[in-house]
Amino acid sequence: MRIPILRLFRKSPFKPLRVHMEKSLETLSHLKPMFENLAQGNFEKVEEIAETIYKLEHECDKIKDGIRDNLPKTLLMPFARSDFLGLVHEQDEIPDKVEDIAVLLTLKKLKMPEELKAEFFEFLERVESTVEQAVKIVQEMDRVLESSFSKKEIEGVQKLIDELEQREWKTDKKACKVAKILLNLENEVSPVEIYMWMNIIRELSALADHAESMGKNIRLMIAKV
């Protein structure tokens, strides 16, 4: 049984995008326990969590490939295909970056300096809240699509993106603060460890940057045609 009209309809790529998003969030959720275990010197647990993260990141990759495979150029979508693919790319950077951080934490048995702890965990929370905001925006896209891009819904999402940019900016500021504290510990912490921590801070900042880029792509997707 072949029905011509069935060829016209395609499943919305937003569904697999949402699956990917949930997996990415799950990957991200392992970051905090990982740092907590590191702070307590619980390295076995750190290794264990890293393994879980690797596995999740791989699953995210597979979902991402599936989304790309199902987006031929002949599709008619209410936004540019390239903007959507950009969103997929940026969203996939979330689990990627989490994985990179997990790798860094397993390279060496790092100690978390006492002076760093409080500020660092605050920084981590800001990174998480930036990513969560990006995720919230992707979820809100459902309403934009349901309303066929009504002005009201578009403005709602634009506000959320403004808030996302704010959060990213605050995260960056916090990153500077953490880096300063770290560099002031030059006499207590070995150069190698300082180097490692700087890399961790940089990767965490990058995580927030990619979340912000997700917002930028969505801004383009909902812009007037």
Added chain:
Amino acid sequence: MFIWLILVLAGAFYMAFVLGGNDAANAMATSVGSKAINYRQAVIIAAVANLIGALLVGGHVTHTIGKGIVTLEPFLKNAKLFILGMFASLIAAGIWVQIATHFGMPVSTTHSIVGAVMGFGIFAGGGKYIYWMKFLKIVASWIISPFLGGVLAFLIFYFIKKVILDAENPILRTKGWGPFLSSLVFFIIMLSVIYKGLKLKVPLFQSILISLSFAFFGYIITWSFLRARKRRDGVYMQVEKLFAILQILTATYMGFAHGANDVANAIGPAAGVWSIIKGGLSAKESAVPIWLLGIGGIGLAIGTALFGYKVIKTVGEEVTEITPTRGFAAEFGAATTVLIFSKLGLPISTTHTVVGAVIGIGFARGISTLNLGIIKNILLSWLFTVPFSAGYRA
């Protein structure tokens, strides 16, 4: 002679059967896809509306296929050749549709039957037996119909977006504008039936008046249906649920228009044969007998009821990216187009028109993903269908 007539009628009935089983699913796709109605309801609506559409408005296109493409005059002395030719046309069209469907081409039964009848005309008497102007008009209508369907669907959906989806309170707006939209459907259906339809000779002005009162009746009914609905879903969800009620109407409209146009694919050749048998040059002008439309309509209805449910069920499961607001606009655009061409006596493809209408919604940013690859297939099927059916027939 009588035996031959029975044979052609049997062929016509079979064709109607196949059409009802297959094409009804394309007509009902956006209704079952949006879950406005389930597949059982779709089968009932399609079967009943097909029959009514065929009976009330089916005559124009039937006239064209039976007597408008190939001249009848030369066959008055050789009726057997004509009957045989028309019978073979039915078979040729049927086979081509089977083959093309097997290869996944969105071939239209309409195009196949027109091609087959053409082929018979050319075979019997070269180019001189063909009404070329009529044929060109038909071909032009194939190209225009998907576009017109798309434009109408786009406009209706744009209207829905502007007055309802963009508004502060979309639910209230739906309850206010919904009855107006539905009265529009009532108006067009009624107008198509009484103006230059049936055997009543109602002048245009009176037709409009009668249709307007019918539309008012539709307005009141829809208003009372929408008024009572209260639900607790999200705003757009509620709008969709209200439109699901309205879409029952457009599904019927679609079935009606489908019956009015496609019944001719099955009984057109038989109508030609009937005229020949009755004899006389006046036969060309005579109306298509209502019992013949009835046979076609019943064939469509039975085909849908017996085989269509399976196809419609599949479509309902596979097509998920359409909602009642979008489905309403698509069906409104497609059905209006099909009905207009039916009144003009031009046989067009319901399926292609529906495809055009859905793409129109896509351009209004109403659907998240559509595969435009289907357009290439449609173009290919345009190029191949007529020559093939014609050639096969010859």
